[in-house]
Amino acid sequence: MAALQILLKAILLILAVPNSLEKKKCFFKQYHPYFEQDLYASYIIEFYKDKKFREAIGKYHRALLELKALLLSQEASGQRAGAALSEEHRQAVEAIEVDCYNSLAACLLQAELVNYERVKEYCLKVLQKEGENFKALYRSGVAFYHLGDFNKALYYLKEARARQPTDTNVIRYIQLTEMKLSRCSQREKEAL
Known part of the structure; x- marks a missing residue:
């Protein structure tokens, strides 16, 4: 009792x-x-x-x-x-x-x-138990984006898009992340 x-x-x-x-x-x-x-x-x-x-x-x-x-x-x-x-x-x-x-x-x-590190931590806890959770996937992507880990951000955002392909927030963050990755790639090429 x-x-x-x-x-x-x-x-x-x-x-x-x-x-x-x-x-x-x-x-x-x-x-x-x-x-x-x-x-x-x-x-x-x-x-x-x-x-x-x-x-x-x-x-x-x-x-x-x-x-x-x-x-x-x-x-x-x-x-x-x-x-x-x-x-x-x-x-x-x-x-x-x-x-x-x-x-x-x-x-x-x-x-x-925003404490993006904590957002990431909480979302990853959700994903450990519910790997398909759209909100946790999206929020993880947002957190990784703002923490500067664009590859992980893109991974989680694409996983979120696979579950809800028409969500405009996910699409927008994917575009932002791809732009950041493109800029990082250009900087690396220029540095060589």
């Missing part, structure tokens, strides 16, 4: 996660019969519509800590009665963790001074 209480606490902390809204609502309803859609919507409005990205970042970090605590307590407790999570619950926790990292990256990209 303690593990379930920690899980509920973690879910409450991350109600602002916008990705996979329906999946999280169904999961939350399963464990909290008093869940109201208005509560969920108000959190999203609070953090995203009002552009309170710094507050959202704090919530996501706290939620990730709670999720890690949940998983660690499950591993440490072994098979004690009521302490272990089922495989389904573990997968749900991991899906929420992926959404948190993806949303963290989105929030960080909205900051005045």
